[in-house]
Amino acid sequence: MTKILKIGLAGLGTVGAGVVRLLRDNAELIRARAGRPIEIVAVSARDRSRARGISLSGLKWCSDPLELAADPAVDVVVELIGGANGPARALVEAALDAGKPVVTANKALLAEHGAALASHAEVQHASLRFEAAVAGGIPVIKALREGLAANRIISVAGILNGTCNYILSRMQSEKLDFASVLTDAQQHGYAESDPSLDIDGIDAAHKLALLAAIAFGQVVDFAGVHVEGIRRISQLDIGFADALGYRIKLLGIARETKIGIETRVHPAMVPLKSPLAHVNGVFNAVVAEADHCGSLFLQGRGAGAGPTASAVVADLIDVAQGRDVPVFGAPIASLGARPSATMDKHRGSYYLRLMVVDQPGVIADVAAVLRDHDISLESMLQQGRSPSEAVPVVLVTHDTQEAFMRAALVELAMLDSVVEPPTLIRIEPS
Numbered sequence: 001m002t003k004i005l006k007i008g009l010a011g012l013g014t015v016g017a018g019v020v021r022l023l024r025d026n027a028e029l030i031r032a033r034a035g036r037p038i039e040i041v042a043v044s045a046r047d048r049s050r051a052r053g054i055s056l057s058g059l060k061w062c063s064d065p066l067e068l069a070a071d072p073a074v075d076v077v078v079e080l081i082g083g084a085n086g087p088a089r090a091l092v093e094a095a096l097d098a099g100k101p102v103v104t105a106n107k108a109l110l111a112e113h114g115a116a117l118a119s120h121a122e123v124q125h126a127s128l129r130f131e132a133a134v135a136g137g138i139p140v141i142k143a144l145r146e147g148l149a150a151n152r153i154i155s156v157a158g159i160l161n162g163t164c165n166y167i168l169s170r171m172q173s174e175k176l177d178f179a180s181v182l183t184d185a186q187q188h189g190y191a192e193s194d195p196s197l198d199i200d201g202i203d204a205a206h207k208l209a210l211l212a213a214i215a216f217g218q219v220v221d222f223a224g225v226h227v228e229g230i231r232r233i234s235q236l237d238i239g240f241a242d243a244l245g246y247r248i249k250l251l252g253i254a255r256e257t258k259i260g261i262e263t264r265v266h267p268a269m270v271p272l273k274s275p276l277a278h279v280n281g282v283f284n285a286v287v288a289e290a291d292h293c294g295s296l297f298l299q300g301r302g303a304g305a306g307p308t309a310s311a312v313v314a315d316l317i318d319v320a321q322g323r324d325v326p327v328f329g330a331p332i333a334s335l336g337a338r339p340s341a342t343m344d345k346h347r348g349s350y351y352l353r354l355m356v357v358d359q360p361g362v363i364a365d366v367a368a369v370l371r372d373h374d375i376s377l378e379s380m381l382q383q384g385r386s387p388s389e390a391v392p393v394v395l396v397t398h399d400t401q402e403a404f405m406r407a408a409l410v411e412l413a414m415l416d417s418v419v420e421p422p423t424l425i426r427i428e429p430s
């Protein structure tokens, strides 16, 4: 029998248990595709006694994950602990120090320390793979890094966080407000008890930073990603989006502009003609525009035991076959390090909602502010009529520069007739 590839697995949560199960369920076909058996020999997790629905008998138990890196019986370390620092980072560094290939699902670690870890992997001639870190079961890293390797990538845009997409989808389909969907999602285990990494856009930003590095051949720059979450999305905006022919989605967008790579995560008005508008629930999706290949649309499950384990094991099969690629698609010395483009230079069209008192002259005042900032309008919508309560006025702009929009917002908020901070949502693709 060809030499077994022996795995040391750190982290036995949902995904870790999924990897154990997948390697056992599909052992024969994985052996055939890898050219050799892939077997877990040692595991490490915080709680040995927790019920996981998998048998750990016959596997070495390591109370300290670093033992996996040092164990001569372990060929490859799989890191599923999570977190940008702490034991996950220590384990990955120790495994690379030992010259062992590493497979990880850790987007925070790669987004924040990707450049240093890629250098480390290169120096040690050890593979570092992270297909499971972005969009779970969708093979988007491989698609960009290998499948589209011959192309210049023009843009990558995606729904990269299932929790946000689930919340926004339910707000849209059931006419519920953000807080009640979030509470319900937490009660049913679809959202974390501390949901901030997801709903504030940070998880999507980690993933976008990795996609951008690969797509544009740049050193990963998480700090350069502009991030906004979905807490301020209201039922009112969901309803107006519907009336205007859009769906509100949390998008991660990376694209090349004249002043650098723009990377941003924010709620966006997505036109119904875009496939992204129809990706609902916990699903993730990515659209890549490539110069020779054209447009590519990938959709699938971005989280969960099966899809994430599928990505981890695909990386293990590559390792078993000795297929190696530079961590971000090109050797670290040939990656660019251009500063990311700043949002004040962003150009696009905008949805602007104002809550105004319903009296003569209000629209003229609003239009004057926009005119003074060289902002041209495409359409305007006012709903309801009430002499005593504020009414919403929605304006859709033509393409303009974000700095102009921001300056106009400050002045609009100061008008006596505008009674709430204005809501601004970018329209994509711009």
Ligand code: HSE
Residues within 6 Å of the ligand: 160, 161, 162, 163, 164, 198, 203, 302, 303
């Ligand atoms: N929490 C993420 C999501 C999955 O909701 O999509 C892991 O990144």
